[in-house]
Amino acid sequence: MVKLTTRVLTLTALAALLATPAVALTADSTHAPGTAAELKAALNTMLQEHVYLASAATGAALGGRDAEFKAAAGALDANSVDLSKAIGAVYGDGAERAFLGLWRKHIGFFVDYTVGTAKKDKAMQDKAVQDLLGYAEDFGAFLASANPHLPKAAVAELVRTHVVTLQTVVDAQSSGSPDRAFAALRDAAKHMGMIANPLADAIAKQFPQKFAS
Secondary structure (H helix, E strand, C coil): CHHHHHHHHHHHHHHHHHCCCCCCCCCHHHCCCCEHHHHHHHHHHHHHHHHHHHHHHHHHHHCCCHHHHHHHHHHHHHHHHHHHHHHHHHHCHHHHHHHHHHHHHHHHHHHHHHHHHHHCCHHHHHHHHHHHHHHHHHHHHHHHHHCCCCCHHHHHHHHHHHHHHHHHHHHHHHHCCHHHHHHHHHHHHHHCHHHHHHHHHHHHHHCCCCCEC
16 A cells, blocks of 8 residues: 555656756757758657656656656656757747647646556546547647648547557556566557658658758
């Protein structure tokens, strides 16, 4: 019971952490990529990092490793800020702020899912999954409104797959099977290229003057 309480408190702390400003970015992390290839590489790196850091945070939280969790959660939010800066470099400050709020929202829903998993509360898990699936539609609409080359339905489907693959990671972590957890993590990270690549291609197509081939 004490261990479960620690897990839940640790996960609750993540929600609070996401509402606070992240650590300052280095200058290099805010530079917009200069070519289409650099843009694609940068988005792949940041989106795969998102998965690895989210997994580190949920794994530490489920295991009651508070110091490790706090470090992972802080790095995860800094990654979210990096992603928002990449969007802002193309679409402006308003889009940067909107993206960051929306992106943090889906991390919050994963917190809810992980808390439900730790508590073995299926109703809480199911609600978190429904919230995440609804988020996929919102995120698809957000990107489609910014870029005509990103159809809402296609983006939403890719985000739904991200939700399912990261959910599988949390389930495997909770089961206590490192083999399953790391296999699921590799699948989840690999899938992020399916988001990063079309996103980069669409941005480069929309702004050919900014991103040379």
